[in-house]
Amino acid sequence: MIKYAIPxxxxxxxxxxxxxxxxxxxxxxxxxxxEYYRNIDKALIxxxxxxxxxxxxxxxxxxxRICDAYFEQxxxxxxNGIYKGHYIDFEAKETRNKTSFPLRNINEHQVKHLLKVxxxxxxxxxxxxxxxxxxxxxxxxxxVGKYYYSDKTKSIPYQVIKSKGHKVPYGYLAEIDxxxxxxxxxxxx
Amino acid sequence: MIKYAIPxxxxxxxxxxxxxxxxxxxxxxxxxxxEYYRNIDKALIxxxxxxxxxxxxxxxxxxxRICDAYFEQxxxxxxNGIYKGHYIDFEAKETRNKTSFPLRNINEHQVKHLLKVxxxxxxxxxxxxxxxxxxxxxxxxxxVGKYYYSDKTKSIPYQVIKSKGHKVPYGYLAEIDxxxxxxxxxxxx
Numbered sequence: 110m111i112k113y114a115i116p117x118x119x120x121x122x123x124x125x126x127x128x129x130x131x132x133x134x135x136x137x138x139x140x141x142x143x144e145y146y147r148n149i150d151k152a153l154i155x156x157x158x159x160x161x162x163x164x165x166x167x168x169x170x171x172x173x174r175i176c177d178a179y180f181e182q183x184x185x186x187x188x189n190g191i192y193k194g195h196y197i198d199f200e201a202k203e204t205r206n207k208t209s210f211p212l213r214n215i216n217e218h219q220v221k222h223l224l225k226v227x228x229x230x231x232x233x234x235x236x237x238x239x240x241x242x243x244x245x246x247x248x249x250x251x252x253v254g255k256y257y258y259s260d261k262t263k264s265i266p267y268q269v270i271k272s273k274g275h276k277v278p279y280g281y282l283a284e285i286d287x288x289x290x291x292x293x294x295x296x297x298x
Numbered sequence: 299m300i301k302y303a304i305p306x307x308x309x310x311x312x313x314x315x316x317x318x319x320x321x322x323x324x325x326x327x328x329x330x331x332x333e334y335y336r337n338i339d340k341a342l343i344x345x346x347x348x349x350x351x352x353x354x355x356x357x358x359x360x361x362x363r364i365c366d367a368y369f370e371q372x373x374x375x376x377x378n379g380i381y382k383g384h385y386i387d388f389e390a391k392e393t394r395n396k397t398s399f400p401l402r403n404i405n406e407h408q409v410k411h412l413l414k415v416x417x418x419x420x421x422x423x424x425x426x427x428x429x430x431x432x433x434x435x436x437x438x439x440x441x442v443g444k445y446y447y448s449d450k451t452k453s454i455p456y457q458v459i460k461s462k463g464h465k466v467p468y469g470y471l472a473e474i475d476x477x478x479x480x481x482x483x484x485x486x487x
Contacts, residue, residue, distance in 0.1 A: 150414075150417070150418075152418075153411070153414055153415060153418050153420075155373070155374050157346050157347060158346060158347040158348065158349040158350065158370075159347065159350075160347040161347065161348075161350055161364065161367075172368065173368070173369060174366070174367075174368055175350065175364065175366070175367040175368060175369070176365060176366065177363070177364070177365065178350075178363075178364040178367060179361065179362070179363055179364060180362060180364070181347075184344070185344050189378065189379075190378075190385075191385040191387075191415060191418045191419070191420045192418075193418075193419070194385070194418065194419030194420070195385070196379075196380040196383070196384070196385040198380075222342070225339075225342055226342060226380060228339070229339075229341070229342055229380045229381075229382075229383065230380070230382070230383030231342075231380045231383070
């Protein structure tokens with residue numbers, strides 16, 4: 110009698126990933142999306158490395174090893190690149206808050222940078238992930254700037270984002286298909 | 299009798315910095331130039347942080363301190379941003395060689411990236427500093443790609459750079475005024 114192996118739990122097909130409770134997964138999904146965009150020559154968008162101040166390097170072995178360093182505040186956003194000839198620049202943030210999106214995590218350098226990009230003729234926005242709603246919105250920099258500088262609580266109400274932001278669809282290969290929204294919002298396509 | 303202090307060597311006016319023998323000064327001069335461009339709202343171009351792989355973080359004190367990490371190979375170039383609505387992307391390198399510019403220091407990812415930027419409608423190039431000639435040239439990515447892939451020695455002769463590259467003028471506030479060359483070469487201005 111042949112002893113059959115007990116089948117392992119069948120992997121769910123990747124159609125829609127639930128991003129709640131998954132920490133770094135949002136960033137990973139954006140990176141995967143950008144990699145997909147690059148692979149199909151749709152856009153050339155990269156995450157910038159995290160800025161670090163190096164204090165001490167150990168050269169005692171063959172390779173330089175950083176043995177003391179600390180994180181620096183970024184002066185620009187995390188993502189930039191080129192799409193259909195346009196300069197694209199954005200930041201990605203998430204919150205567990207259900208009723209509003211806090212802007213505290215975005216520093217003022219970054220907000221100024223986003224606004225400056227638009228003045229220069231580029232496209233800039235913030236991708237906001239409401240973890241508990243499992244919804245992602247593309248929010249134009251002008252709206253971010255408005256609330257950043259005028260709202261006492263430095264946050265944008267969920268209802269405002271729902272009506273003035275643009276929901277980003279989940280995709281299969283482009284997990285977070287934000288360029289679809291960029292087409293509609295900025296390029297009238 | 300008044301004793302006069304012996305006058306210290308009068309500082310030369312900053313009109314033209316000689317970059318030979320000065321290591322990191324080339325990168326600093328580009329960073330200063332970009333900062334100047336940003337300050338006068340001419341362009342928004344930043345150096346990307348050096349990519350680092352973090353192995354261990356020490357959280358024992360109040361702040362996260364990186365206690366083990368190493369340098370990663372960059373997959374893109376060092377500088378990018380927006381100028382007059384155009385996406386700009388470049389790498390900066392220097393050599394002590396007098397007769398040719400070695401391309402070994404540029405990795406293949408970076409060359410591919412530069413060429414891809416042009417396909418996408420952006421402007422991309424390498425700023426090459428001949429330390430001993432004290433000359434900087436803007437060299438278009440297509441020329442870099444050509445020699446990278448076809449030249450056995452993976453280097454571009456100085457004479458070729460002199461004739462097909464574009465000499466970057468030194469400036470007072472814009473120390474390495476490469477956007478002046480971008481205007482002429484790419485924007486016909």
